[in-house]
Amino acid sequence: MIEMEKSGLVRGNWPNYSKLGKNKHHCHLKGGKPTYVAVWEEREEEINLVEVTYAGTHENAPY
Numbered sequence: 001m002i003e004m005e006k007s008g009l010v011r012g013n014w015p016n017y018s019k020l021g022k023n024k025h026h027c028h029l030k031g032g033k034p035t036y037v038a039v040w041e042e043r044e045e046e047i048n049l050v051e052v053t054y055a056g057t058h059e060n061a062p063y
Contacts, residue, residue, distance in 0.1 A: 001052075004040075009025055009040065009042045010025070011025070011027065014027055016028035016029070016031075020039070020063050023041055023042045023043065024039065024040075024041050024042075024063070025039070025040050025041070025042070026038065026039045026040075026061070026063060028058070029055075034057040034058065034059065035057065035058035035059075036055070036056065036057060036058065037054070037055070037056070037057070037058050037061045038052055038054065038055045039052070039053050039054040039055075039061060039062060039063060040052045040053060041053055
């Protein structure tokens with residue numbers, strides 16, 4: 001979260017990051033079984049907010 005606050009939501013320097021769509025992102029946090037993933041969205045509003053919408057196993061990820 002701190003790195004995203006400082007450098008933005010697009011994390012091309014993270015090896016397991018990819019963009020899921022226009023405003024949706026995800027990153028595999030831990031490989032193997034189970035694989036853990038975080039999913040977050042960006043929203044253009046007056047207040048800048050990063051909301052992690054999911055963090056858990058890859059099997060239940062909402063994408």
